[in-house]
Amino acid sequence: MRKERMEYGSSADALVAVAKRLSVYENRYGMTSEDFYDGYQRGQKEDSIDFVEWANDYQHYVAVRSEIEEHLHHVA
Numbered sequence: 690m691r692k693e694r695m696e697y698g699s700s701a702d703a704l705v706a707v708a709k710r711l712s713v714y715e716n717r718y719g720m721t722s723e724d725f726y727d728g729y730q731r732g733q734k735e736d737s738i739d740f741v742e743w744a745n746d747y748q749h750y751v752a753v754r755s756e757i758e759e760h761l762h763h764v765a
Contacts, residue, residue: 704754711750726748
C-alpha cells in the first residue's frame with residue numbers, strides 16, 4: 690500500500706488532484722466514487738489495495754470539498 694504524503698499549493702489544487710485519482714478508479718471499475726464508497730462502507734467490497742486507496746481518496750475528496758464549501762460560505 691502506498692504511504693506517500695502529497696503537498697498542494699491550495700485546497701483547490703488538492704481537490705483537483707484527488708478528483709483526477711478518483712476518475713481513474715471510476716473508469717477502471719465502471720462506477721462512481723460515491724456508489725463505490727457506499728458499498729465499501731457496507732462491507733460489499735473487498736479490502737484490496739485499490740479499494741482501500743480509493744476509499745481513502747474519496748474520504749480526502751469529501752473533506753477537502755467540505756473545507757472549500759465552508760470557506761466559501763464564510764466569505765459570501
